[in-house]
Structure formats: C-alpha cells, structure tokens
Amino acid sequence: MNEHNTRAGFAAIIGAPNAGKSTLVNRLVGAKVSIVTQKVQTTRFPVKGVALAGDVQIVLVDTPGIFKPRRRLDRAMVRSAWGGAEDADAVVHLVDAQAEIAVAGG
Incomplete structure (x- = not known):
C-alpha cells in the first residue's frame, strides 16, 4: 500500500477591482x-x-473586487468576496502596485 502525503487547502485571492486576481488564478492553475x-x-x-x-493541491478562490459599494448588487459582490476570504485557509491580498503609484501621484 502506497502512503501519500498529499496536502491541500483553500486560498482566497482578494483585492480591488482589476488588480489582476483573475489573471493570477488563471496563471497558477x-x-x-x-x-x-x-x-x-x-x-x-x-x-x-x-x-x-x-x-500539493491549492484550491484558489478568485473573488469579486473589494470596493466601496453603492448599489445592492455591489453590496452582494463585496459580501461574496469577504465570504470567500472567511472560508479560506489562507488569504492573498493582491495589490496592483502600478495603479497604487498612479493614485499616489508618483
């Protein structure tokens, strides 16, 4: 009988809209x-x-962007993103550094 030491877990990818969360998930998968x-x-x-x-198996959870919601649908998407993070074993907060530098005026 072969003994396997398989490791598995869930990692939620969170961040602002268009930070690259989906691109990262696609690349890693x-x-x-x-x-x-x-x-x-x-x-x-x-x-x-x-x-x-x-x-090792990592179930990556690509979540909706986290932002300040204005409409009912926006609130549901942000709730969904935080819910994905709460259920995960690990949370990856992805930041678009180029966008952050642009906002800071650099």
Whole structure:
C-alpha cells in the first residue's frame, strides 16, 4: 500500500477591482478558469480553480473586487468576496502596485 502525503487547502485571492486576481488564478492553475477583461466587476461570484505542485493541491478562490459599494448588487459582490476570504485557509491580498503609484501621484 502506497502512503501519500498529499496536502491541500483553500486560498482566497482578494483585492480591488482589476488588480489582476483573475489573471493570477488563471496563471497558477495553468488554464483559463476565470474571465479576464478590463471591464470592472466582471467576476461577480467566487470562481474556483485548482493549482497543483507535486503532492500539493491549492484550491484558489478568485473573488469579486473589494470596493466601496453603492448599489445592492455591489453590496452582494463585496459580501461574496469577504465570504470567500472567511472560508479560506489562507488569504492573498493582491495589490496592483502600478495603479497604487498612479493614485499616489508618483
């Protein structure tokens, strides 16, 4: 009987809209599992993809962007993003450094 030391867990990817969360998930999974577009709020509910590395499996949860909601749909998407983070074993906060520098005036 072979003994396996497989390790698995959930990692939620959170951040602002268009920070690159879906792009990162697609790259780590090695396939297009999440929509990538310049249009804001394309991801409206958590999308899951599995990244494999040896005996390790990571279920990546691509969440909607976190922002200041104005409408009912906005509030639901932000709640969904935080819910994905609460259920995860690890949380990755992705920041678009180039966008942050532009906002800071640099």
